[in-house]
Amino acid sequence: MTTIIRALTLIAFTWALPVSAYADELNQANTAWVLTSTALVLFMTIPGLSLFYGGLVRSKNVLSVLMQCFSITCLVSLLWLAGVYSFVFADGGDWQPWLGGAAKVFLPDMGIRSLTGDIPETVFFMFQMTFAIITPALIVGAFAERMKFSAMLWFSGLWLVFVYMPICHWIWGNGWLAALGAKDFAGGIVIHVNAGVASLVAALVLGRRKGFPSVAMPPHNMTMVVTGAGMLWFGWFGFNGGSALKSDGSAGMAIAVTHIAAAAGALTWMAIEWLRFGKPSVLGIVTGMVAGLGTITPASGFVGPIGGLVIGVVAGGVCFYATQFVKRRLKIDDSLDVFPVHGVGGCVGSILTGVFAAESFGGLGLNGVSVGHQVAIQTLAVLVTAAWSGAFSYGLLKTLDLLIGLRVTEDEEQQGLDIVLHEETGYHNL
Numbered sequence: 001m002t003t004i005i006r007a008l009t010l011i012a013f014t015w016a017l018p019v020s021a022y023a024d025e026l027n028q029a030n031t032a033w034v035l036t037s038t039a040l041v042l043f044m045t046i047p048g049l050s051l052f053y054g055g056l057v058r059s060k061n062v063l064s065v066l067m068q069c070f071s072i073t074c075l076v077s078l079l080w081l082a083g084v085y086s087f088v089f090a091d092g093g094d095w096q097p098w099l100g101g102a103a104k105v106f107l108p109d110m111g112i113r114s115l116t117g118d119i120p121e122t123v124f125f126m127f128q129m130t131f132a133i134i135t136p137a138l139i140v141g142a143f144a145e146r147m148k149f150s151a152m153l154w155f156s157g158l159w160l161v162f163v164y165m166p167i168c169h170w171i172w173g174n175g176w177l178a179a180l181g182a183k184d185f186a187g188g189i190v191i192h193v194n195a196g197v198a199s200l201v202a203a204l205v206l207g208r209r210k211g212f213p214s215v216a217m218p219p220h221n222m223t224m225v226v227t228g229a230g231m232l233w234f235g236w237f238g239f240n241g242g243s244a245l246k247s248d249g250s251a252g253m254a255i256a257v258t259h260i261a262a263a264a265g266a267l268t269w270m271a272i273e274w275l276r277f278g279k280p281s282v283l284g285i286v287t288g289m290v291a292g293l294g295t296i297t298p299a300s301g302f303v304g305p306i307g308g309l310v311i312g313v314v315a316g317g318v319c320f321y322a323t324q325f326v327k328r329r330l331k332i333d334d335s336l337d338v339f340p341v342h343g344v345g346g347c348v349g350s351i352l353t354g355v356f357a358a359e360s361f362g363g364l365g366l367n368g369v370s371v372g373h374q375v376a377i378q379t380l381a382v383l384v385t386a387a388w389s390g391a392f393s394y395g396l397l398k399t400l401d402l403l404i405g406l407r408v409t410e411d412e413e414q415q416g417l418d419i420v421l422h423e424e425t426g427y428h429n430l
Contacts, residue, residue: 027118029247034123037242041130044235045137046073052228052290053141054426056336059220060416061145062426068140068149072156073133079160080129081106088169089128097176100169117245127242128172135164135191141336142199143206143406146413149421151406155396159198163392167194167385181369182381183357185254186243188298188350189385196343197386198393199334200326205397206406208333210413222282229286233262236293240300250364254300257308258293264309265292268316284320287341291319294342295349299356303363307356311349319345347382354378 050069054062076084086104093101104110107125116124136156143152170177171184184190209217219225240258244251269288274280295315296308303311322340326332334340354374357363366374400406407413412420419425 025115025118026120027246030117030245031119031123033247033251034119034127034242034245037238038123038127038130040235040238041127041134041242042073044232044239045069045130045134048228048231048235049134049137050228051224052232053144053336055221055224055226055228056141056219057144058217058416059427060418060425062220062418063422063424064149064417065140065144066426067422068152069137071149071153072137072140075153075157076133076136076160077129079157080125080132084132084160084165085125085128087165088173092169092173096174097179098170099166099175100173119245124245127245131187131191131239132160132164132168135187135195136160138191138195138338138342139199139202141338142202142334144335145417146206146209146407148404148406148408149417151400151404154400154404155202158396158400159393162396163198163389164190164194167388170384171381177381177384180380181367181374181377183302183353183374183378184298184350184381185301185353186240186297188294188346188353189381192294192297192342192346193350193382193385194346194389196339196341196346197389199338200332200343201390201393202397203332203334203339205394205401208331209335210410212333213327213331219283226282226286229289233289233293236262236297240297244301250301253304257303257305257311258296258300260305260308261292261296261312261315262289263292264312265289265295265316265319268292268313269320272317272320287323287337288316288320291315291341291345295319295345295352298346298350299353301364302353302357303361304356306362307352311352311356314348314352315345318348347386350382351375351378 046069050066053069054065057065083102083105086102087100090101090104092099095101110121110125112120112122114121136159139159140152168190169175171182171190172178182189211217236258237255241251241255244254266285266289269291270280270285273284292312292315296311299307299311319341322344323337326334326340354377355361355371357366357374358371359365397406408417408420
């Protein structure tokens with residue numbers, strides 16, 4: 001009997017060892033924060049971006065935009081599981097500078113005790129998935145009100161694989177840009193430059209909406225726009241703060257500078273409108289807020305409050321004039337201003353990261369390199385991303401146009417995509 005008791009005790013002790021080791025390695029505070037941040041970033045797409053974009057289009061297209069954001073969320077989630085996550089974050093061996101490996105395709109070895117750093121790999125997998133979701137969803141704003149739903153799905157899935165996946169690996173998966181020292185804390189390059197350039201290309205390839213620019217196409221529901229904008233601001237704390245992957249001072253600083261930049265961008269845009277047009281607009285102040293958020297994103301974990309303030313002010317001014325230039329001077333129909341706000345903001349913020357990350361400007365330091373050297377690296381990363389995204393986005397769009405067509409017909413566009421593509425309307429009294 002004594003022998004049996006000793007054997008059972010030994011077995012129980014042996015079983016307890018992995019659990020104890022796992023408990024020692026796991027940081028519960030960090031895990032809780034990244035879990036919360038994951039929910040916040042998904043909240044940015046559904047419902048935040050969905051409502052923001054949905055309110056900006058005309059009433060006959062509101063459901064089409066909501067449907068696009070929702071379906072992209074579902075599509076990207078499954079593609080992330082099927083291999084995109086693996087080829088971003090798994091070891092790529094000899095190909096590591098350019099692409100990850102296939103070891104994590106469908107997550108064969110991921111269990112509840114698998115860790116990435118000191119958080120569960122399941123949590124890291126989900127957190128990074130939410131970034132992959134919102135990036136192609138941003139591009140929806142460029143071709144809103146005129147693209148076929150089938151073409152949108154094909155483009156979003158292929159773009160994730162051929163554009164987002166390699167660029168994400170180069171910077172966040174220990175690829176060649178990371179090895180050079182490129183800094184992108186939460187996605188200024190990976191997300192905003194990437195999606196912004198793709199949006200510009202999409203707007204050019206698809207062409208203008210019927211009537212643009214002579215026919216006014218104001219937002220159909222500003223209440224919806226402001227509600228969505230507020231959700232984006234709220235969710236962005238998880239976007240930038242969660243990218244620290246820790247519940248510590250770096251996350252706190254990222255949230256602080258994010259908020260400062262958003263407020264500064266909003267007030268700067270509002271002030272410029274007020275001076276130029278005589279009245280401040282609600283659309284202007286919320287767009288300035290989004291510009292401030294997108295522009296601070298790459299710098300958020302590297303700069304201090306003064307850097308956040310300056311970047312926010314610059315974002316409000318530069319993105320305002322970029323919007324005016326693209327639509328009024330170039331007459332490019334980027335329907336919801338994705339390139340001038342996200343693309344230009346991402347470029348500006350990524351380059352300014354090399355300046356305001358320096359300790360002399362209140363930042364966390366440049367790891368021994370000069371400001372000029374870091375700015376050069378940041379500029380290279382922006383240019384490479386823009387070139388890759390632009391070339392592949394153009395190729396994908398032209399190929400899909402040949403195979404299935406990109407645009408609805410003029411008559412269908414006149415009717416509205418809600419009825420034509422989904423046989424539904426957003427408002428039954430219209």
